[in-house]
Amino acid sequence: MPEFETHEHDVLVIGAGGAGLRAAIEASAAGVSVGVVTKSLLGKAHTVMAEGGIAAAMANVDDRDNWKVHFADTMRGGQYLNNPRMAQLHAQEAPARVKELEAWGALFDRTSDGRILQRNFGGHKYPRLAHVGDRTGLEMIRTLQDHGIHRGIDVHMECTIITLLKDGERVAGAFGYDRERGRFKLFHAKAVVLATGGIGRAYQITSNSWEYTGDGHSLAFHAGADLLDMEFVQFHPTGMVWPPSVRGVLVTEAVRGEGGVLLNKDGRRFLFDDIPPLYKNQTADNPEEGWRYTQGDKDARRPPELLTRDHVARCIVREIREGRGSPHGGIFLDISWIKEKLPNSAEHIKRKLPSMYHQFKQLADIDITKEPMEIGPTTHYMMGGVRVDGDTQMSSVPGLFAAGECAAGLHGANRLGGNSLSDLLVFGKRAGENAARFAKEHGATQINSAEAQAAARRAVEPFERASGEGPYQVQSDLQTMMQTHVGIVRREEELQKALEEIAKLRARAGQASVGGNREYNPGWHTALDLENLLTVSEAIARSALDRKESRGAHFRDDFPSKDEAFAKANTLVRKGLDGAMQVTRVPAQEMPAELKQIIEEMK
Amino acid sequence: MATATFRIWRGDPNGGKFHEYVAEAAPGMVVLDAVHAIQASQANDLAVRWNCKAGKCGSCSAEINGMPRLMCMTRLTQLTLDKPITIEPMHTFPVIKDLVTDVSRNFRAKIQIKPFKPRKPDAPDGTWRMAQPDVDRVQEFRKCIECFLCQDVCHVLREHHLHDKFWGPRLYVYSAALEMHPLDVEDRSGELRGAGGIGYCNITKCCTKVCPESIKITDNAIIPLKERVVDHFYDPLSRLFRAFGAK
Structure with missing residues (x-):
């Protein structure tokens, strides 16, 4: 039985965008050992493309702004399907997270009296976005990167996770491979933070980079975690x-x-x-x-x-x-x-x-x-994702956390511009903090090496199929199919058709073959990504089929109005015991009286 | 539809050679589109590093017809299509495979540079006050997308291989962003002169020419840093002051 190169960390963070880096910095500050795995080089993650700014009610430009207004704006934008606790924490903590970036060296544009300038954005009542021209994401990721490299965090660049490993109910680590040599790597951890971003590459027309293949969504789903709100895909205008x-x-x-x-x-x-x-x-x-x-x-x-x-x-x-x-x-x-x-x-x-x-x-x-x-x-942003606890960011799998775009809850049915960067900071920090606490409070995990062996065997299968179509054609057909049948305007027949097509594409993906060797082989990587893309595509299509109304980013041509029956329900996706995808509806998180009152006041 | 021929270097640390591919040249295409098309249909395992395809992440650096450029920001219409277009990996860095190079030394050098250290906050709420013009000067350096094309073109690294003695333009831009940051109170002139080897730069300005973000690397970052080093170490008056205990 081959031994795998093994790395031990208290907390393993998967993804090195804004949420991943912020989580890693926080976990490391709590005194635990931290490893970060990133599919690209450090500082290249998709956060770099964010342009507009970070939403935070600092009231530097308009002193009428405060967290309550930001909270109400976020809930209204999300059509009240948001997790109200997350919307509250986000609005309350975003200003401190922005100021912290400044203390770490970020240089935002200034007001005439020398404070951080804030700009207007869609759905925000007051000018609220701290920004640097139109390259705020670059400023944010570089600040986190340059701060993070001095924290003793181990960074595994150009490394891709293909499965999470479990010890009973609890997450125990992850298994993946490094791109340069194509060698497998086993990460043994007490807690894992998913910060893998979105799913835009499931569509043909997208603002997202190649990395956005729904890895975190899919890894969590297959590890038994709940996904929420997968029908809500934001198409940026x-x-x-x-x-x-x-x-x-x-x-x-x-x-x-x-x-x-x-x-x-x-x-x-x-x-x-x-x-x-x-x-x-x-x-x-x-x-x-x-x-x-x-x-x-x-x-x-x-x-x-x-x-x-x-x-x-x-x-x-x-x-x-x-x-x-x-x-x-x-x-x-x-x-x-x-x-x-x-x-x-x-x-x-x-x-x-x-x-x-x-x-x-x-x-x-x-x-x-x-x-x-x-x-x-x-196609721009995924509101849906791993269902997490609003305070700790832990998923339904003990020890598995999620933050940023791959987590659900903050944005409900539609995200406001600027709320994503603040989301990364606020919940990246919370996930890192709570993952570190979890790691300290819980003992070591056991790795089931048979699980890793099985994943390794599956991963090299595309090389063993002598003939078969290449993975790029399957990927491209999936993207076209999703664009056509599960796009901005949806209807029953189209969504049914999409599910049939997904089944066919899954069969094709299972037969796809790649040539060359394992070293830096993008064809192989594309073949391995297909599983993630197919999983999220199916989750989107099934959730969209279930929500027979139009709300937020989800628009049904055959049900063009809002329906009260869905007004207080979130769509939940999980893997059934038979391995099939199950969709159920769960009541939306109840809002405490004081938050209800804020909503009333801000109407 | 028109086609173009691409001569792409393929190989690994043990060597390699150019392979010719013919691909469609559709309106508005950039070089990275052509590489992707070739990868999807003719060479699935062709290694190329890329992310945003919008000139924002600095991943797809290569040498196109001998010029260090981003593949995603080089349009085919900027090139002559009646001759093959040559695409090679950056020469200054060790090859991993095909168009992908090992740029890790840039990350290792960065850690040696003293991190940002702000002065005490200006306001009781822990925040600072800065004027936009002071910020503007440093924002120019913070536009850097770490594509490392400036490192690639710099003859001190490319021809003379002084990787261990000379940080290179990217890391001087990084140092300048820290040194000229309105809040920073750290002094990095010692390592700029020593381990950083800024003295090796003889201001040929090649780095400035290839910068896709149009940062005036030599004029605005390197020369002012050299002046700081000179002021600090060679100016008799400041040496005298230091001898009496002032910084």
């Missing part, structure tokens, strides 16, 4: 649509926060035509008021471009479907128009949105200070 090779690349909401407007081919700001009742009181009813809001006028209400992402994305889809789209099948996002309002508008745009300026200039030959951009919805 503004991704690039042209040229084809950049289709899906994100265009930050900050463009709209700085005054950018959405126009159809007739030049009409169509979002004024459709303002949802829940937001009527908070939304400008004319362009002039909307502009004043983006320029900091406290008496003005926000323009409809800054309504929540689910709504804006659906309105864009409607315009395109009804023939009012742009030449390449999107609609127009225009920031250049502000030249009517501001002298030196070109310089202003370049300073506020430097990476957007470069992105369009370099990739699309478009000068955004002079002409409108063409944009359309892109």
Whole structure:
């Protein structure tokens, strides 16, 4: 029986984005030994692409802001399906987490009196996003990385986990392989934190990098943990649509926060035509008021471009479907128009949105200070994920924690922009702290080596199949299928069809073969990713099928309205004893009276 | 549809050679798209490192027709398609496989640099006050995406292999971001001169030319750091002051 290279850590963190690094720093501060496993090099995780900012009610720009307003905004945005305890902790703790980043060297943009500047974003009542131009994610990950490297944390770069290991009910470690040599690695741990991010690569058009294959969701599911809210996939309203090779690349909401407007081919700001009742009181009813809001006028209400992402994305889809789209099948996002309002508008745009300026200039030959951009919805974020305890972030499997995008609860049916980076910090810290505590309070675990042996045997199977199609074709067909049948607008027959297709794709994935050797072999990696992608795709399709209503990011053409029967229920996915995926409905977390009162006050 | 020929270096630490592949050249394509297309249909095991495909993560550094560049930000229209396009791994770093190199020495060097150390908070609530213009200067350095193209092109590393004596442009940019941080109170001039070997840089500005973030590495980071080192170690007046106990 082969021995595997084994690493011992008290706490093993899987993922090195914002949540993973923040968890590792916190666990290490608690005095336990910490290992971090990352699929890429350190500092390259998807957090790096976050643009707009970190939502935190610091009230630096508008002193009416406080955690209660942030809490109410988050709950409203999530259509009250959020875990209220998480929304509360998030709103309360985000300001301290941002200030802590500054103490670790992050340099945010400043107010005129030298404090951290905050900007407007969709669904946030007051300017709330601490930011660095439009590269806030880079600032955040670099700060955490540069702080973290001095904490004695072991980092295993370019290493992929393929299964979690258990000791009875409890998690006992993880098993994976290093990309450079293709050798298996066994991680023995007392607690494991999943911080693996999202699932965007299950779709054809996405803003997500190759890493976003739902690893944490799938690892947790197969380890017996509950998943929640998997039907809620956020399609960001503004991704690039042209040229084809950049289709899906994100265009930050900050463009709209700085005054950018959405126009159809007739030049009409169509979002004024459709303002949802829940937001009527908070939304400008004319362009002039909307502009004043983006320029900091406290008496003005926000323009409809800054309504929540689910709504804006659906309105864009409607315009395109009804023939009012742009030449390449999107609609127009225009920031250049502000030249009517501001002298030196070109310089202003370049300073506020430097990476957007470069992105369009370099990739699309478009000068955004002079002409409108063409944009359309892109798969962006997974609200659903591992069901965790709101205070500790522990899943239903003892010792297994989850934080950030791969955990569910904070965002409910729809996430507000800016709440993801604060989510990573607040719950990354909590997960790290509680994982360390769990590790200290519980003794060592036993690894069942047969489990690891079985995983190793399965992993090398693609090399042993002499002939068979390559894994890339299966992946690409899955992405197209999900885009077509489980996209922004869903219906019963399509979702049923998706489940049939998933079964066929699963059979194909089981036959896929790869050539070459095990060293740095992306074909092999793609073959191993398929299991995760298929698991999350099935969870999304089954959950979407079960929610026979439209709410937040989940829109059913055959049930276009909200249904009270679903108003207080979350969809739960777990692995049955027979190995099959089971979907049930669970009552949404009850809100304590004091939180209910806040919601009432902020209506 | 138009096609283009790509000469991609494939191999491992023991050696390798160029392989030619023909791929479609669709409108707007970047070099990384072509590499992906080749990987998906002709060479499943072609090793390439990438993440964001939007110029934000700095993973897909390579040498395209001899120039250090990000594959995701190099459009085919910027290149001549009637000749084969050459894609090689960065020369300065040891090859792992195909286009992937071992850049771990950059991570190891970074740990040697003293971390950020802020002054005492300015306000009772533990926060600081900074003016935007002071922040702007350092934000330029913090734009760095750690693609290591500046390290790749630098002749001190590329030709003279002084990896153990010379940190290289990326790590000077990192040092400059710390040294010029409005809140930082640490002094790194000693190691910049010593282990960091900043004196080996003879300001040829190649690093500045290849920086995909347009950071003025030589003018804004390296030269001011060299001046600090000179002030600290070679200025007779400051040596005199230090002799009497001032920092």
